[in-house]
Amino acid sequence: MLQVEDLWVDVQGKEVLKGINLHIGTGETHCLFGKNGSGKTTLLMTLMGFSGYRVKHGRIRFKGEDITHWPTNERARLGLGISFQRPPTLRGVKLRDLLAYCGGAAGPAEELAEAYRFEHFLDREVNLGFSGGEIKKSELLQLLAQDPDLTLLDEPESGVDVENLQVIGDMIRRLLQKDRHRGREKSGLIITHTGFILNYVTADRGHVMMNGQIYCQGNPLEIFEGIQQHGYEECIRCRR
Numbered sequence: 520m521l522q523v524e525d526l527w528v529d530v531q532g533k534e535v536l537k538g539i540n541l542h543i544g545t546g547e548t549h550c551l552f553g554k555n556g557s558g559k560t561t562l563l564m565t566l567m568g569f570s571g572y573r574v575k576h577g578r579i580r581f582k583g584e585d586i587t588h589w590p591t592n593e594r595a596r597l598g599l600g601i602s603f604q605r606p607p608t609l610r611g612v613k614l615r616d617l618l619a620y621c622g623g624a625a626g627p628a629e630e631l632a633e634a635y636r637f638e639h640f641l642d643r644e645v646n647l648g649f650s651g652g653e654i655k656k657s658e659l660l661q662l663l664a665q666d667p668d669l670t671l672l673d674e675p676e677s678g679v680d681v682e683n684l685q686v687i688g689d690m691i692r693r694l695l696q697k698d699r700h701r702g703r704e705k706s707g708l709i710i711t712h713t714g715f716i717l718n719y720v721t722a723d724r725g726h727v728m729m730n731g732q733i734y735c736q737g738n739p740l741e742i743f744e745g746i747q748q749h750g751y752e753e754c755i756r757c758r759r
């Protein structure tokens with residue numbers, strides 16, 4: 520599904536990613552752990568093709584296409600979707616219209632919003648005055664409407680209360696669910712500090728990023744336990 524090969528990326532003249540290699544197979548869910556400022560968000564933003572993330576070297580292949588220099592909208596059309604850590608407010612754009620624009624693959628906007636008790640937000644401008652948890656739900660609804668083949672999630676749990684964590688977890692599970700009817704297997708790459716998502720989806724692989732490099736890869740539950748017990752630095756020493 521996704522192959523990242525020796526990816527080096529500059530942001531505002533600063534070298535942030537330093538030779539990332541990452542392979543995500545069809546139907547696989549991967550978790551990305553790492554200290555603050557290690558480059559996780561930069562990787563997701565680069566995969567999605569946002570301006571300001573300059574690929575100096577390396578290649579991104581998605582569904583067999585070399586998308587390294589594709590514009591963001593074409594990557595989305597091919598089946599890449601993202602939920603931002605801090606999404607923008609879209610003044611003048613109603614959530615209802617954005618959901619319709621995203622594709623409506625998972626049914627009409629009303630149906631989708633009602634399933635997560637979010638119908639009262641449909642006629643509000645996207646993210647304007649939304650609470651932290653509401654913003655996360657709105658992001659995931661947009662992704663459910665888009666129905667991507669590879670979903671990139673940047674800290675989907677941040678700012679979400681304990682009860683809503685379950686709702687967020689269910690939404691992510693649905694996003695990554697295998698679509699047997701259509702013979703589709705969806706993939707995901709999830710940045711998480713708390714590991715909450717490991718309770719909701721079966722993650723196939725975990726990665727630890729440090730200083731713009733991936734040092735450690737393996738079973739995500741074991742990696743998360745290791746981080747909790749020994750810290751991130753141990754990952755560099757261990758080099759699993």
Ligand SMILES: Nc1ncnc2c1ncn2[C@@H]1O[C@H](COP(=O)(O)OP(=O)(O)OP(=O)(O)O)[C@@H](O)[C@H]1O
Pocket residue numbers: 530531533535553554555556557558559560561562571604
């Ligand atoms: N637009 C920018 N201008 C300058 N520096 C930037 C910019 N964007 C990212 N950086 C720097 O790149 C580094 C990596 O940032 P990034 O957001 O990718 O880290 P992260 O691993 O996602 O962190 P966190 O866990 O705190 O979200 C940081 O030092 C950050 O300050």
